[in-house]
Amino acid sequence: MIKSHEKLLFPLVAIIIGSYFFFNGLxxxxxxxxxxxxxIILALLLIPLGNLLEKGTLNRSVSSLLSTILLFIVSLGVFALISLQIKSFVDDWDKITETMKPKVEQFTAYIYEHTPVSKEDFDKYREENDIGSMVTSMDSGKRAFNFFNSVMSFISNYxxxxxxxxxxLNYRSRFKKFILKLFSDEKKEEVKEIxxxxxxxxQYYLRGKLILISLLSVFYSIGLGVSGVDNFILISILAAFLTLIPFIGNIIGMGLAVIFGYLxxxxxxxxxxxxxxxxxxxxxxxxxxxxxxxxDKVDIHPFFVILAIILGNMVWGVMGMILAIPVLGILNVVFNNVPAMKPFGYLLSTDSKQGDSQ
Incomplete structure (x- = not known):
């Protein structure tokens, strides 16, 4: 006769192995x-705009195309603004390195004086791990090919x-009907609501984040501009966009401002x-x-927000960290509306909507 703990062992092992292969597959x-x-996330943002355009004389295909082109133009404008600021930064690189040189020397002197590390140890480490010689020893053709391949990969994905x-956007009704066809007639209304x-x-989360990023870019630009930071527009935009990464983004943004401003x-x-x-x-x-x-539309407990960010970074890097919150928020909606999944919805949600008295 199989004991109760042995019955639990098989599902637990299956979940662990399944999770391993699932995340490796991702x-x-x-x-x-x-x-x-x-x-998918950006298409959700554009659905209200597409519906608004369709209220006129435009059909679904034209409204979807216009919405996509508008977003494409906005993204090109952001890239152009960042590119101009990066060009300005590159043009000032000689001045920046000259200014940073005494700072670096002061920092290394402080390290030698207040830590066990000596100049001889540092020189020996630099000789043993000479990254510069490793880079220069690489075949220039191979490096050029890798750079070209990375650029082409980014452009194609973009x-x-x-x-x-x-x-x-154009076939959103078809996708919705497909999902509904997967369920019985008794479940269709519930699925529609989900x-x-x-x-x-x-839509609410993304629209709010875009407005927030725009306002933060203005506020950071005013503050850093008054403070006398060079390239303050670039730093402000980057710092604002980094807020898409909860908790960590603000720290990285401030670090960039200190590096490109004070240092x-x-x-x-x-x-x-x-x-x-x-x-x-x-x-x-x-x-x-x-x-x-x-x-509080994305009703996720801060503990699971942190876990989602860490897991997103492990799976897809920065892209995963940015997508972690909206994806987890969407999953939480499903959990809270499917009876069998409601315990998971309770676990992920904050106490503002899921009381402990339940």
Whole structure:
């Protein structure tokens, strides 16, 4: 006779092995699934615009094409602005390295004086791990090919994402009917409600995040510009976009501002301005902008937000960290509306909507 703990062992082992192969499959399928998942999330954002265009004389295909082209133009504008700022940064590189040189020397001197590390140890380590010689020893043709391959891969995925968006918008009714056909007539109304709520969650979250990023870009630009930071527009935009990565994004954004602001110019007043700017703006973001613009539509407990970010980074890197929250929010909607999955919905949700008294 099989004991109770032995009965539990087989499902547990199956779950562990299945999870291992599932996440390994996600890693291997990143090139295919990455653009598709991004397209699905962005298509949810564009559905209200497509519906608005269709209220006129436009049909579904034309409205989907116009919505996709509009998003494409906006993305090109963002890339152009960032490119101009990067060009300005590259043009000032000689000045930046000259300013940073004494800072680096002061830092290394402090390390030698206050730590067990000596100059001889550092020189020996640099000789044994001479990255510069490793890079220069690589075949230049191979390096050029790898760079060209990376650029072409990015461009192809970038364009492919917008092709996906068009087809997802144009055939969204077909996809919805397909999902409904998978369920019995008794379940169709419930499934319709889940699909509608899922779409609303994605739209509300993404629309709020875009508004939040725009406002943060303005606030950071004002603060860093007044502080005297060079290339403050680029730094502000990057810092605002990094807020898509919860918790970690703000820290990275401030780090970039310190590196490209204080370390490249060396003025203490700039460092103080950067700290004040990020402190005030992040306070405004956390206690004013985030609650009113984004709200609590993505009802996920902070503990599972952190876990999702870590797992997303392990699976798809930065892309996974950005997609983790909206994907987990959509899954949570499904969990909370499917009776068999409601315990998982309770576990993932905050106590504001799922009381402990249940």
């Amino acid at each position: 890693v291997e399928a990143k090139a295919f699934l990455g653009p598709l998942v991004i397209a 364009l492919l994402t917008f092709i996906y968006i068009f087809f997802l 699909i509608t709520e899922t779409a609303h969650i994605g 490249t110019q060396g003025e203490t007043g700039i460092l103080i301005g950067i700290v004040i700017t990020f402190t005030i703006v992040q306070f405004i973001e956390s206690y004013i902008l985030e609650p009113y613009i984004v709200g």
